[in-house]
Amino acid sequence: MQTIQLKKFGSVLVSRPAGLEAFNAIRPQLNPDVPIQIDFDEVLTVTPSWLDEFLTQLTDYNGGKVDLLPTNNASVLAALPVLGEARKDFVAATVLRAIKRMKDLE
Amino acid sequence: MGIELQKTGHLSEELASLLTLVAAEIGDNSFAHNVGNWPDVPGIFYAYDIAKRVIVLADRGRGVKATLQQVRPNLTTDVDALRVAFTEIVSGRDPEKRGNGLKVVRNVVESKEIGLLFRSGIGLVNIPTGPGLMHIKMADGNVRGTYVVILF
DSSP states (O other): OEEGGGGGGGGGEEHHHHHHHHHHHHGOOOOTTOOOEEOTTOOEEEEEEHHHHHHHHHHHHTTOOEEEEEOOOOHHHHHHHHHHHSSSSSSHHHHHHHHHHHHHHH | HHHHHSSSSOOOHHHHHHHHHHHHHHHHHHHTTTTOOOOSEEEEEEETTTTTTTEEEEEEEEEHHHHTTTTOTOOOOOHHHHHHHHHHHOOOOOOOSOOOOOHHHHHHHHHHTTTTEEEEEEEEEEEOOOSSEEEEEEEEEEOOOOOOOOOO
């Protein structure tokens, strides 16, 4: 399992270009055959645009083997339901798994 | 701004996170939907006063209607364009997979102690501070581009 700590990209993660740049920066360190988990600790805000772009690139890269670690981050919790809505792609699958896991933990 | 909000001590971590999300999504939209197409003055106006609990963003871009007409040519009014922007997952940059930012903004503002005034053209979106639903109507005057006030 590979863990990506989003705090290493900054405390406030904004915009699609920045999400794409974050993926491009970390891609050389990733093995596309190994599942990835995303850690939101110590991040203040992730915007839906940044997260959508980052997850889209990441899930396309490794075939959807991405999971989101449970978090109380308000911006992430606000974005997830919308990101999982009305689409049938790896991002939706990843997001819906995360939502279900977090609900099960409540 | 996000870090300043976090450090004030008067706001919860949750509110600081969500206010930053709202301002950032709206501000990013100004650039994302106008790059290469600024009618006159490029860029956005962005100011905030934490003591007064207000954030203001404005741009002189094409506005929401012109942006969404690229994918919804049948949109004829600013009010309809704002309704689509805040309720549907659609983007003026189709076929890119986008268009969810303002939906999240609406969900956040409607459910938290955050107020939003969003004007574009002669359309106006108002969501009251304190949990409350969105209302969209025609404004008294025209705003070229967008003009946004966030209260908290």
